[in-house]
Each structure stands twice: as structure tokens, then as C-alpha cells.
Amino acid sequence: MAKSxxxxxxxxVLQALAGALMVLLLTTPCLFWMVAAxxxxxxPELVQMLNNLGWIMWATPIAPFALQxxxxxxxxxxxxxxxxxxxxxxxxxxxxxxxxxxxxxxVPFYTSGPFAWNGLFSFWVPLIAPGIWVTSxxxxxxxxxxxxxxxxxxxxEQ
Amino acid sequence: xxxxxxxxxRIQQQESPAEPGVWLFIFLDMTTFSLFFxxxxxxxSNQISLFTQSQAALNKNLGVINTLLLLASxxxxxxxxxxxxxxxxxxxxxFTKLAILCGFGFxxxxxxxxx
Numbered sequence: 001m002a003k004s005x006x007x008x009x010x011x012x013v014l015q016a017l018a019g020a021l022m023v024l025l026l027t028t029p030c031l032f033w034m035v036a037a038x039x040x041x042x043x044p045e046l047v048q049m050l051n052n053l054g055w056i057m058w059a060t061p062i063a064p065f066a067l068q069x070x071x072x073x074x075x076x077x078x079x080x081x082x083x084x085x086x087x088x089x090x091x092x093x094x095x096x097x098x099x100x101x102x103x104x105x106x107v108p109f110y111t112s113g114p115f116a117w118n119g120l121f122s123f124w125v126p127l128i129a130p131g132i133w134v135t136s137x138x139x140x141x142x143x144x145x146x147x148x149x150x151x152x153x154x155x156x157e158q
Numbered sequence: 159x160x161x162x163x164x165x166x167x168r169i170q171q172q173e174s175p176a177e178p179g180v181w182l183f184i185f186l187d188m189t190t191f192s193l194f195f196x197x198x199x200x201x202x203s204n205q206i207s208l209f210t211q212s213q214a215a216l217n218k219n220l221g222v223i224n225t226l227l228l229l230a231s232x233x234x235x236x237x238x239x240x241x242x243x244x245x246x247x248x249x250x251x252x253f254t255k256l257a258i259l260c261g262f263g264f265x266x267x268x269x270x271x272x273x
Contacts, residue, residue: 088177088179089178089179092180093179093183093186095183096182100186114197114201120197121194
């Protein structure tokens with residue numbers, strides 16, 4: 001990514017920082033769930049509170065993730081080399097992932113319905129959309145590698 | 159060996175009227191929105207009386223203004239694109255600003271509605 005940027009590699013730096021922040025924000029809720037499961041004989045309300053704490057912290061700070069995907073995709077779109085580091089359709093798809101994951105930030109305002117912590121638009125779409133995106137990028141990269149690698153040409157023409 | 163093409167030449171060589179990626183984006187966006195509408199219909203079928211009550215509480219005039227604002231901003235963006243194709247920086251700037259203004263107008267009306 002940094003090689004495709006001409007002057008300051010700000011998109012690359014932005015995606016690295018946002019990615020690091022996202023790892024922290026995704027692992028901390030898991031610790032809360034572990035605390036909730038550590039002493040199950042506790043008062044149910046406390047277990048519920050820890051569970052809520054974990055889910056709200058898991059879903060609401062989606063902004064760093066969206067920012068990371070946005071930075072990768074914008075960097076891919078401005079990459080004008082013959083072989084860009086990312087395929088252009090994957091960049092546009094990534095921008096859709098950004099839009100699709102943002103409703104996760106609505107989790108603290110609903111306890112049930114499609115925008116709650118287990119809702120369709122705040123959990124399933126933000127979970128499945130990046131999943132489809134990453135899977136298709138990796139598949140496309142593999143296909144591109146196999147079909148364009150010198151020496152593999154004979155195998156592909158068959 | 160083929161001659162190396164510049165970025166713009168490579169884009170122009172594509173057969174589709176726009177980049178395929180844009181079509182993919184629009185398709186996925188439509189999928190998400192249809193999902194929104196299906197969920198709305200499903201939730202409504204569960205609690206019809208609540209939904210009709212809430213519908214009566216909405217302000218129709220603000221809704222009409224919002225629809226017009228969205229249509230106007232799309233129109234401005236199309237005009238801006240046309241100006242850009244004709245290399246007219248002045249018109250492009252004006253139409254883009256108008257589109258952005260319409261967008262902010264939409265947000266302001268939404269804020270009024272929610273308050």
C-alpha cells in the first residue's frame with residue numbers, strides 16, 4: 001500500500017493505526033465475557049451487565065474498522081499502477097462494507113429489534129459484509145496469482 | 159510485449175458504461191436497502207396498530223421537502239458530472255456545492271423531525 005502512495009503514505013499509516021485500535025476494541029469485550037463466565041453463581045443482574053458491557057463495547061466502536069476499510073479502499077482507488085495492490089471492484093465493494101457496518105454504532109440505543117446488539121443491521125450485516133469482502137479479496141488475489149504467474153500459463157490454457 | 163497504457167487509457171478501454179466496481183457497489187447497496195424494506199414490512203405486520211399510530215404522528219410536509227431535497231441533490235450531482243465532462247470547473251464547483259447544501263438541508267430537517 002505504502003509503495004502506491006507518492007508522497008506521505010497517510011492512507012497506509014491510517015489503516016495500520018485503525019487496525020491496531022480495532023484489535024484492542026475487539027479483544028477487550030472478550031475479557032468482559034470471560035469475567036461474566038468466571039463466577040456464574042453471581043447475581044444474574046451482574047452477569048447481564050457484564051454481557052451488555054461486552055456487546056456494547058464489541059459493536060459500538062465500529063468507526064475505527066470502517067475507517068480502516070475506507071483507507072484501504074481509497075488507497076486502492078488512487079493506485080494507478082499497471083498492477084494495483086488491490087482490484088478496483090474490491091475497493092468499491094469495500095466502500096459498501098463501510099456503509100454496511102456503520103449501523104452497529106446504534107447498539108446502545110435499542111434493547112431489541114433490528115438495531116439491537118443481536119439485530120440484523122447492527123450484528124449480522126456488519127459481520128457478514130466484511131466476511132464476504134475478505135473472502136472475495138483473497139479468492140481474487142489467489143486467482144490472479146495463479147493465472148498471471150509465469151510458468152503457470154500452460155496449466156491455465158488447458 | 160504490449161505497450162504500457164496509462165491509467166486513463168486502461169479505464170477507457172473497459173466495455174461497460176461505468177467501472178464494473180461501481181455497478182457492484184450499486185447492486186450491493188440495493189440489496190442492503192431491500193433488506194431494510196423487508197424488515198420494515200415484517201416488523202409492521204407484527205404490530206400494525208402501532209405502526210399506523212406512529213405514521214399518523216409524522217409530519218407530511220417535512221417528508222415532502224426531504225424527498226424534494228434528495229431529488230434535487232441527485233440532480234445537482236448529475237449536472238456537476240456533466241459540467242466535469244465538459245471541463246467546466248466553475249459549473250462543476252457550483253453544482254457540487256448545491257448538492258452538498260441539499261444534503262445538509264436534509265440533515266437539518268431530520269434533526270427537526272426527531273426533536
